[in-house]
Structures are given as C-alpha cells and as structure tokens.
Amino acid sequence: MITFDDVSVQPAGSDRYVLRAVDLRIDDGDLCLVVGRTGTGKSTLLKAINGLVPHLTGARLSGRVSVGGRSTRDFPPRQLAGIVGYVGQDPLRGFVTDRVEDEIAYGMEQLGIPSAAMRQRVEETCDLMGIAELRGAALASLSGGQQQRVAIAAVLAAQPRVLVLDEPTSALDATAAGDVLAAITTLVHEVGLTVVLAEHRLERVIQAADQVVWLPGDGTAVSGPPTQVLARADVHPPLADLARELGWDTVPVTVRAARRRVRAERPELVPDTLAAPAAGVPAGEEPARGARSAVAPADRAGATEPGVVARKLTVRYGTRTAVDKVDLELPAGQVTVLMGRNGAGKSSILWALTGTIAASGDITVAGADPRRLDAAHARRLVTLVPQTAADLLYLPTVEQECRQSDRESGQPPGRTAALLRELDRSIDLDADPGDLSEGQRLALVLAIQIAPAPAVLLLDEPTRGLDYTAKARLREILREVAREGRTVAVATHDVEFAAELADQAMIIADGQVIAEGPARAVCTASPAYAPQVAKVFWPRPWLTMADVRAALRGGADPAAMEAHAGGAH
C-alpha cells in the first residue's frame, strides 16, 4: 500500500539527512508503528507519506514515495487527500473550522461527496468515534481527548485507505488513550484500513501492531515484526526492559504474554525484596530498619515539614466547579504525583497553588500565601511548568531566555544558563527555542523555573512528547530537586512515569481527591493506575523495573517492604 524506494530527505538549508536511503513497504491493512527517540525523523517519515514533505516544508526529497500506486512526486497532498488521512501532533492546530460537525464534513466537501452521502457519513463517523453528542460543539471548548477523536473522525469521514497518525495519544489519559486506540484497532480489523502511527508510549499500542519501523537516528529505518524489532530498538517500553533484564530474546507485547512467560519460566526473583524507596528523605530520617512496621508511610510523610498546605481549596469557572473543597498537603523533599482523567481538576489545583488563578480557601506555600505576594516574590516560593511548556518561551534565542530568566528571578547573570547545562549539555545557546526537541525545550523551561530556587516546583503533564530516555532524565532531575528539600508535584497521565518517580500519589476525580497515600499503595490499588510491571507480577508488590532488578539481585530491604505492604489495599 505504501512503499518508500531509496528515500532520502534533507531539510531546506541543511546538509544533514533526516532520512537516508530508506526502503520500506507497508502492506494493505497493516497497523504499522513508527518508533524512535525524539528528533530521529518520525514526523518527517509520516509527512512524506501524503507528500506534506517535501511539498509544504521545502525539504529536498530524493527517491520515490508512493501510496496506493500514486507517487507523491506527481500528486500534491491535496490530490492524495482522498487516499491518505493525516492527523498531526497537535489536533487543535490542525483544525480548519471551529465546529465539530463542520470539521468532520470539511474533507468531504473538498472531495465533492454528494450532500446526502455526507450527512450519512458524518453520522456514521461520529458513532464510530463516540462523539455523536459533541456534534454542535465548538472545537476549542473540547477536552484534549475529545479533540483528538474529532481530528481522527474528520479524516476518517473522507474514507481514506491509509490513516497516518502522529502521536495520537500523547495528550490523553489512560482511559481516553485506550478509547482512541480501540477505535483505531477496530478500523484496522473491521474496515481494513492501513494505519501508520508514531508513538512514544509504546506500551499503549504495541500489542495491536503488525509491523514496527524503528528509526535509530542515523537516517536509516529498521522494519520488522514487533517482537524482534523491539528487542533491538533503543526505545524500551517497560516490557522490553523486563525481557532484557530476564534475558528473553523476544519481547512480550502484552501483559498477558509476559505473565504467561513469567509463570512458565519462573525467573529467580527473591520474593519479598523491593528497591530502596526512591524517596528523597535523607537516610538519617528513615525509620530504623527492622523497626515495627507500624511506621506507616503516612507518618513518614508527616515527619517532614509539609511544603504546601491547602485547606478547602476551591476553583470555580463560572458555574462549573473544577476543584471542590480540596484539602491537601504536599510533603517537602518528596515528589507527589497527581493522577486522574482529563479535566478532573489536576491542572486547576496546580495553577491555584501558584496563586495565579482565582481560588478560594487557604493556601500556604512555604509559610506564605502566594496570592498575597507580587509575582516576583511568589516566584521564589512556587513556580509552575505548564502543560505546553513552550508557552513560557517567547524570546528568539536560548541565551536570551536564560538572561531574561536571571533578571526575572533576581539571580546573578549566568545562573539559568549554568542550570541548563546541568540539565542538558546538548543545547546550543544560540538556537531558537522553537527548533529544540520537546525534551530540550522542557529542560530549558525547567531551568527557567528552577532558577529562582523556589521552595515548591509544580509540573503539569511534563512527559508529553518525551521518549523513554528523556523521561528517565527528567525523573533524575526531579529526584535531585526533591533531594535538595524542595517540594515537587507532578500532574501526569503516564502511570509508568509516575510509578518510577513518585513518593506520594493522589488521584483526583471531579475536582476531589479520591485516593491519596504512598505511590506504591495507590498505584497498585487499581489496574487503571498500575504500571505494566505491577500487572505482570501481580499479586507480588513489584512496581517498577528497579524493584525487579533488586529482587533479581536479592538485595534485601525488608523495612521498606513491610512499610509498603502495610499501605497496600
């Protein structure tokens, strides 16, 4: 269905090749997953399929890309619109109209589908993607998950033979991502659509893939069945890590396959061993080893000074209550993770804690109420890395951003730049922040927001667009920040990331905290918030790869074990 013949792509004005001599074949009706670290050319590969590269980007493309027998050399993207449906990374940017129904019909209008057929297809597509009740809604008022589904519906309605999706689930919570992926799998199986998909969180989609294309970063592409390619690729979903750790030659793609294999092979794991708690609590303050396990995690948290205390925190938007009389304490020197579905109120809580949106209730951040302080002083207490981190950047070069940040936070010149070097050495100070990769941009924003040395650092959905390596790096950084005694709170959908990072976890639903406690207890309490490793080894308490490694080595840490067992269920 799709063939790449000796395809090389060179961005305009650059002598570097993003893709080099790529030969690729994607068969009709396959679900093909494109994996690779950030900046390896996944988006370029996807855009080459419908000719957006090179027709709209001005890049140089040699070789031949053809879709359904049509070469992108002879047909511009608009002539391929009937064959290929393309959904970009940010659905909101890709919308042409501003109403759901109009957006779905737009592609069909351009292709000249008769009016009666159009109405029928709009209905069918709405039902298929589960968005029938949103038909008249304004696109800008939808949640991230709804926008993503509308974007897919909008290209599906034109009935293309190929669907190209660039990170369709990166903004979605686990449930919404599951819905979108289920819809895509249905399309592959029931309609026979060919789907090409780029995704960072492989664990969500890998089980549905027929073929995996791995871009190692040197411009080449490695293609093959998922179990084999994943064993070699430099992007590891948790199950691939597990397979490597246990010495398996192929990677199980589902939790079920992994459980079966664990049961069959019985790897030598010391049963009651856990990795040392990741908490940033200094060793001296740890409860004595072997002490009665009555030292419950909650007490442990109470032992340290809370960095943030909020009482009856309420945020209202007009008639809607986003945060409903929430009481919360975030312990200093620890990382707290806020989880919950899209629109549950996680972001609103974080923004309220910075004092920049109207909220009622008491907020005490490091002994003061940020709402009563001017912006410059509040910045020394609490800073926030917002969901679209790029929103904080508005200057033409990285260096200017750093200098501006020093000025804003009253720091000596060079402090932000020094922090940035610690976070990521690879960033060129003369680069335009817009040209950085997601991970680099996040590092820059982190440096800017850590620069004033705030007592509390808040992050809203920081893992969007990050590959596994970048996420691991971010985890280290946040642990380090917590170790300095600061309070860190992260709102995230990424349960794998949360499980490896968090000391404390909080689940938010409908503006209320419905569960809170040590991360280990919260994350194993329900499958929705359990990482894959926990599911594979259930009912054993292993949560992360660090636990599995500790159990393999047999390094005992019974105190932690007992403490956490007390909190579970």
Place this chain on the structure above:
Amino acid sequence: MPATIAVPHPGAWWLWALVAVTVVTITTDIVLIGTVIVAVGTVGVTCGTSEGSGRRLSGWWIYAALGLTILVTRLVFHVVLGVNRSGTVIFELPRVPLPDWAAGISFGGPVTVQGLTAAGAEGLRLAAIIAAIGAASVLASPRRAIRLFPAALGEVTTAVAIAVTVAPQLVESALRVQRARRLRSGQTSRRRLLRMVVLPVFADAIDRSVSLAEAMEARGYGATSDARRVPARIWVVMAGGLALLAFGVFALLGLPRAGWWPVVTLAAGAAAVGVAIALSGRRLAVTRYRPQRWSAVEWGIVAGGAVALGAALVATWVLPAAIRPPIGTWQVPSPVVMVVPLALVAVAAVVRPVRLGRVGRAGRAVADASAGPSVADVTVSATRGGLR
C-alpha cells in the same frame, strides 16, 4: 459541557463591516467616523460569542486598543514632525533647525488646532477601519469564513486564508505571550518590549497560520477532480484582477479627489477575479455540507449595512458639505449623516442574542434566545481553553 455555536452567516457580517469601512473612507467628518467606531464596537461586543476562544473580554477590545495606538502614534508624529502648522496655535514646540538635505521636514514648531484635527481625522479613520474589521472577525470567526472560500486557484485562496486568520491569530498569540510573561513574572522595560514581545507574537501567529494552510492542504483543499493544473491563461486573468483590486483600493483610500474611477477599477478587478474563480472552479467538485441558510437575520444585517451605505451615498450627492467637510473643521452633524451609525448599530437588535448554550441531553444545541451572552458562561470555556 462544551459550548455550542449558533451564529449568523459570516458573509453577512463581512458585508456589514465592509459598509462601515467604505463609509469611513469616503467621509472626512470626525464625528461620523467616531460614531461609526462606537456603532461597530457596540455590535461587536454585544452580538459576538467568544466561542471558547479563551477570554473573558470580547476580543473586539484588542482591535480597539490597536486602533487607539495608531491614533495616538499619528498625533505624536504630527506634533513632532507635522507639516501642517498654519491656523490657530495651541502651543509651540522649539523648532530644531535641520540641515538642508532635510528640507520639507520640520522638527518642532507651532501646533495648531487645524493641523491636529486633520492628523486626528486620518488616525481616527485608520482606527475605524481596524475597528470594523475587528468587529467582523469577532462576529464571524474567520475559520467559518474560510469554509466558504471558493477553493478554485487553491494557492491564492490559501494565501487569503492565511491573511484573514493572521489578525485573530495575533490576538491569540499576544494573549499567550502575556500569560507566559505573567507565569515568569516577566518585567520588561519599554525599550525592550518590541524585541521581547512583539516579534515573538508575530512569529507565533505566522507559525500557526502556516500550520492552518498545511492542514487545509492535507485535507484536500483545492483538489481538482482530474488532478490537472490550472491553465496559465486563467492565472493571467486572476493576476490582472488582483492588481486592479489592489490599485482600486489604493486609489479609493489614497487619492481622495479621484472621483468615480477607483470604484470602476474595483468593479473591473472584482469581475476579473470572479471570472477566474468561476473558470478554474469548473475543475473542482466541491460540495457543501448543510449549507448555512441565508435567513431573515442575515437579511437584517445586510439591510442595516445597505441603509447605512445608502445614507452615506445620498449624503455625498445631496449634502457633500455634510459628509466631506473641509479637513480640520468641526460641525454639527446633519441628520442624514447620522443615519449611518444608527443603521449600523441597529443590526444588534435584529440579531437574536446568542447565548453560549450547552449540549442538551438529546444532543441538540440549547440556545437561549431570551438572555444576552452572560459573562459567567463565557468564562467556562475561556478558562478551560487556558488551562487544559
């Protein structure tokens, strides 16, 4: 619950705004221009829905602020560098002697009532044009207008689409940068403001408009049924038409004593563009999904515009002194001239106040015809847009 939209046809609003623009370009009366600004502003603020665009205040105020900036800049330039320095002196600036090669430019000198009013009238006219276009952008989102663009000659109309969306996009981008600066407690000296804020806002807005063009292309905008290119002769007609249009606009705005021929040029240009679009459009097979009906409301809006335009034209024939008073003079407006702003603002009464409804249980849009847009409702979508 997401907000729903039920607004009049975009074409009606753009025609209405076009009337306002035409009127302010043919008149020299400050009072008329001022009242037209008030009229379009009233309609823009009261009849617009913010359609989940992420703000509490009507977006029209941003256009108004831009217009005010232009007016003030024009006045400051006049005081410092103005040429027209005869008449009743208000105050006198020390005159800076300039070298011979700068003859014709006076730096400083007497500032007169007449000079100041003339400069003010020019600045006010530009501000009024911006206010009218702003009102149209707020009332009929450009995104809805794009859908109605003929897809013929895709490249040209895509360029138009980008041009039309850049202004509202600028507003969005300005708000975005503003938010970023607040989160970082950014304090910027005025001197650096241009480089630090204005340029990033422009870069961001253009970036977003380009991704809109990319999305339109990927969705098949301008695809021809036989996948062939448009022949060169149609391009020639198109280019000629556009050139005539551009020159006509220039003549209308820039050559006040040109008489009727700018209008003739404009008409010829429009005809040529229309022919080119019709010819190339035969290759397209564009259909319309549930085309928006041109109902009584749309006729009402257009009628308001027609009455305003009619009054302005009658005034130019019958009372030229009333609509084109000598520049720099004040006068009591004549009733015929005052029909113009009244007709423009009367449109607000025709348009059923649209309330941002909720999606009802049966999936139907619930529109409340009795109440005007409530601030509380607008905020829901506003803040959601900002926080998600």
